Amino acid sequence: MTASWRFSALADRHRALGSNLEDWSGMGTAWTYDKDWDEEYIAIRTKAGIMDVSGLKKVHITGAHASHVIDYATTRNVEKIYPGKSVYACMLNDQGKFTDDCVIYRMGPNSWMVVHGSGTGHEELTKAAMGRDVSVRFDDNLHDLSLQGPLAVDYLAEYVPGIRDLPYFHHTQTQLFGLPVMISRTGYTGERGYEIFCRGQDAGMIWDRIVAEGKDMGIIPTRFTTLDMLRVESYLLFYPYDNSQMYPFENEGPGDTLWELGLDFTVSPGKTGFRGAEEHYRLKGKERFKIFGILFDGKEVPAEGAEVFKDGAKVGVVTCAMYSPLKDQTMAIARLAVDCAEQGVKLEVTGEKGMLGGMAHTMPFDDPKKLKRTAKG
Numbered sequence: 001m002t003a004s005w006r007f008s009a010l011a012d013r014h015r016a017l018g019s020n021l022e023d024w025s026g027m028g029t030a031w032t033y034d035k036d037w038d039e040e041y042i043a044i045r046t047k048a049g050i051m052d053v054s055g056l057k058k059v060h061i062t063g064a065h066a067s068h069v070i071d072y073a074t075t076r077n078v079e080k081i082y083p084g085k086s087v088y089a090c091m092l093n094d095q096g097k098f099t100d101d102c103v104i105y106r107m108g109p110n111s112w113m114v115v116h117g118s119g120t121g122h123e124e125l126t127k128a129a130m131g132r133d134v135s136v137r138f139d140d141n142l143h144d145l146s147l148q149g150p151l152a153v154d155y156l157a158e159y160v161p162g163i164r165d166l167p168y169f170h171h172t173q174t175q176l177f178g179l180p181v182m183i184s185r186t187g188y189t190g191e192r193g194y195e196i197f198c199r200g201q202d203a204g205m206i207w208d209r210i211v212a213e214g215k216d217m218g219i220i221p222t223r224f225t226t227l228d229m230l231r232v233e234s235y236l237l238f239y240p241y242d243n244s245q246m247y248p249f250e251n252e253g254p255g256d257t258l259w260e261l262g263l264d265f266t267v268s269p270g271k272t273g274f275r276g277a278e279e280h281y282r283l284k285g286k287e288r289f290k291i292f293g294i295l296f297d298g299k300e301v302p303a304e305g306a307e308v309f310k311d312g313a314k315v316g317v318v319t320c321a322m323y324s325p326l327k328d329q330t331m332a333i334a335r336l337a338v339d340c341a342e343q344g345v346k347l348e349v350t351g352e353k354g355m356l357g358g359m360a361h362t363m364p365f366d367d368p369k370k371l372k373r374t375a376k377g
Contacts, residue, residue, distance in 0.1 A: 003023045003026065004021070004023045004026060004027055004028045005026050006025075006026045006027035006028075006055070006140050007027065007028065007140075008027060008028065008029070008052055008054045008055070008143065008203075009054075009143060009200040009201070009203040009204055010052045010054070010143070010203055010204060010207055011028055013052075013204070013207060013208075013221075014028075014030040014033075014052065017030070017033045017034065017035075017221055017223075018032060018033045018034030018035070019031065019032055019033055019223065020032060024055050024118065024224065025055045025056070025057065025117060025118035026055075027054065027055035029052075029055045029224045030052060030223045030224050031223060031224055031225045032223060032225070033221070033222075033223045037223060037225065037226050037229065038325050039220070040220065040221075040222035040223060040226040041226055041229045041230065041324075041325075041326075042325065042326060043149065043218060043219070043220050043222065044148050044149045044189055044191055044222060044226065044230060045149070045191065045230075045326055046149070046150065046218075046326075047149050047150065047151045047217060047218035047219060048147060048148060048149030048150065048151040048152045048155065048193075048214065048217070048218070048219040049147075049148055049149055049219065049220055049221070049222035049226070050145060050146070050147050050207065050210050050211060050214070050219060050220070050221055050222065051145070051146045051147075051148065051221070051222045051223070051224065051226070051227075052143070052144075052145060052146075052203075052207070052224070053144045053145070053146045053188075053195070053224065054140075054143040054144050054145075054203070055224070056115050056116065056117060056144055057115065057116050057117070057121065057122055057138065058113060058114075058115050058138070058139045058140070058142045058144070058197075059113065059114045059115070059116070059121070059122050059125055059136060059137065059138055059139070060111075060112070060113055060135070060136070060137045060139055061111075061112045061113070061114060061125060061129070061134060061135070061136055061137075062110060062111045062112070062134065062135050062137075063110055063132075063133050063134035063135050064110055064133045064134070065129075065132035065133045065134040066110050066111065066112050066134050067079065067110070067112070068132065068134075069125060069128045069129045069132060069134050069136075070104060070112055070114065070125070070128075071273070071274065072128045072273065072274055072275060073091055073124050073125050073127075073128040073274070073275060074089040074090065074091055074102065074104060074114075074274065075089050075090045075091070075092070075258075075266045075267040075268065075271065075274055076089040076104060076266065076267075076268050076271070077268035077271050078104065078106075078112075080268065081104060081106045082106060083106050083107060083108050083109070084106070084170055084171060084172065085106055085169065085170055085171075086103050086104060086105040086106070086169050086170065086171055086184060086186060087103070087104050087169060088101065088102075088103055088169075088266060089101065089102055089103070089104050089266050090102075090258060090263055090266045090267075091116075091119070091120075091121055091124045091275070092258075092274070092275055092276030092277075092279075092280060093255065093275070093276055094275065094276055094279070095255060095276065095279050096257060096276040096277075096278070096279025096280040096281075096282065096283050097254075097255030097256060097257060097276070097279075098239075098243065098255070098256050098257070098258060098261060098263065099119055099120050099121075099124060100116050100117065100119025100120055100121040100124065100239060101116065101117070101119070101237070101239065101263070101266075102114050102115060102116035102117075102121050103115045103116075103184075103186060105171055105184065115144070117238070117239055118239060118240070119239045119240070122136075122138060124275070128275070140200075141199060141200045142197055142198070142199070142200075143197070143198050143199070143200050143202075143203040144195055144196070144197055145195070145196040145198065145203065145206060145207060145210075146187055146188070146189075146193060146194075146195050146196075147193060147194050147195075147196060147210065147219075148187045148188075148189040148191050148192075148193030148194075148222075149189075149191050149192070149193060149219070150191060150192060150372070151217050151218065151219065152191075152192060152193050152194055152219075153192060153194070154217070155210070155213070155214055155217060155219060156176075156183070156194060159176055159177065160172075160174055160175075160176060160183060163183065163194075164376075164377055166183070166185045167185065167376075168185050168186075168373060168374045169185065169186060170184075170185055171183060171184035171185070171186075176196065176198075176206060177205065177206060177209055179198060179199075179202045179205070179206065180198075180199070180202075181196050181197060181198045181202075181206070182196075182197040183195070183196055183197075184197065187373070188227055188230070188231060188236055189227070189230040189231075189234065189236075190230055190231075190233060190234030190236070190364065190366055190367055190370075190372065190373060191230075191372055191373060192372055192373055192374075192375050193373070207221075228320055228322060229322040229324070231320070231333075232320050232321065232322045232331055232332060232333055232365070233322070233324060233327075233331065233364060233365045233366035234364045234365075234366055234367070235262075235293070235333070235363035235364035235365075237261060237263070237291065237333070238320070241304070241319060241320060242261075242291065242319040242320065242333060242335070243256055243261075244256050246305075246319070247305070247317050247319070247335060249288070257280065257283045257286075257287065258280060259283060259284055259285075259286075259287050260287045260288065260289055260290055260291065261291050262290070262291050264284075267280065287338050288338075289316065289335045289336060289337060289338065289341075290335075290336055290337075290338050290341035291333060291334070291335060291336075291341075291363075292333075292334055292336045292340075292341035292360055292361075292362075292363070293331060293332065293333060293334070293360065293361040293362060293363040293365060294308070294318065294321075294331065294332045294334050294336075294347060294349065294358045294359070294360060294361060295329065295330075295331050295358055295359055295361040295365070296321075296329075296330040296331065296332070296349070296356055296357070296358040297356070297357040297358055298330065298356065298357075299323050299328075299330055300330065300351050300352065300353075300356055301321050301322060301323050301330055302318050302321050302332060302349045302350065302351055302356055303318070303321075303352075304318065304319060304320060304321070305317060305318065305319075306318040306321070306349050306350045306351070307349070307350050308334055308336065308340075308347055308348070308349050309347065309348045309349070309350075309355070310337075310340055310345065310346070310347055310348070315336060315337040315340045315347070316334050316335050316336035316337055316340065316347075317334065317335050318332045318333070318334045318349060319332075319333050319334060319335060320332065320333045321333075327365075327366075329365070330358075331361070331365050332349075333363070336360065340360055341360060342360055343359075343360060343361060343362050344359055344360065344361075345359060345360040346358075346359055347359060347360060
């Protein structure tokens with residue numbers, strides 16, 4: 001944890017659960033607990049789990065030019081976002097290559113919050129703000145507790161009036177246990193879930209009450225890395241672990257296009273003028289690889305970075321894989337040659353004891369119509 005310069009108010013809770021607080025994005029984060037992570041995965045898929053995702057970077061952008069800054073720095077049409085609404089977006093460099101993804105929250109007419117991971121989102125926003133009437137402020141007092149799973153809404157409904165009516169990708173300023181919070185119907189699990197944004201001084205009390213009171217419902221604390229199981233099933237990419245920063249090209253620098261990553265849907269229809277826009281559109285149809293799924297024949301889980309072959313020729317690399325005890329299937333996210341990123345293409349992947357058989361498979365593997373995360377009532 002020597003690289004950590006950011007600190008969660010819940011660090012002692014994570015240590016008590018067996019975590020060594022490994023570094024992620026500058027914050028000591030619970031990558032491990034003293035229990036089987038299958039238990040946590042099953043809890044989120046069938047009941048609910050509470051996770052500390054405060055390592056995400058929260059950036060407030062306020063002022064008369066705030067919307068102009070976000071409009072230039074991200075791929076979304078910000079004027080379609082009203083107060084109380086949020087949207088998933090990407091950021092590009094001048095070469096039209098992906099640098100970060102984020103969730104944009106509109107708090108008011110000239111007030112926004114952008115939440116991003118370990119990419120350069122904060123730096124991109126700061127650059128875009130140069131010379132404009134705007135304030136860009138990094139906020140590490142604001143903690144983010146993610147309550148995810150089908151029973152999350154049942155638990156919160158006891159305390160937050162109207163929570164069942166909060167639509168997907170909307171947020172509300174409210175109270176929880178008498179404390180001020182913002183609750184957002186977002187998450188990174190593929191389940192119906194909520195992120196509870198609270199002050200650092202309130203995070204411990206909120207965490208403790210949810211853990212204690214949720215126990216009878218099957219709600220349990222979950223480590224950050226349980227997201228790897230959930231995101232593979234749900235086609236949720238994690239920078240830089242699915243990107244060329246981890247799996248560099250042979251003769252060129254890092255940087256992937258949204259067409260290659262399958263994130264081109266984050267560009268609002270017809271939008272121009274954002275950073276890297278001309279290159280983004282020019283690179284359509286020039287994909288060097290595609291992010292795609294692989295479904296395996298057996299239960300062995302290939303390692304991150306395992307090579308993928310078709311007819312003896314290397315055609316890609318596995319970026320993240322998991323075995324689902326609920327589906328009794330092994331699956332992976334992979335970077336595949338374009339001609340292999342088609343449903344049913346037979347593939348082989350290097351395993352611990354030999355080659356693993358499988359086939360290319362569309363994603364998401366779980367809930368492809370996203371009915372769970374968007375459910376009403």
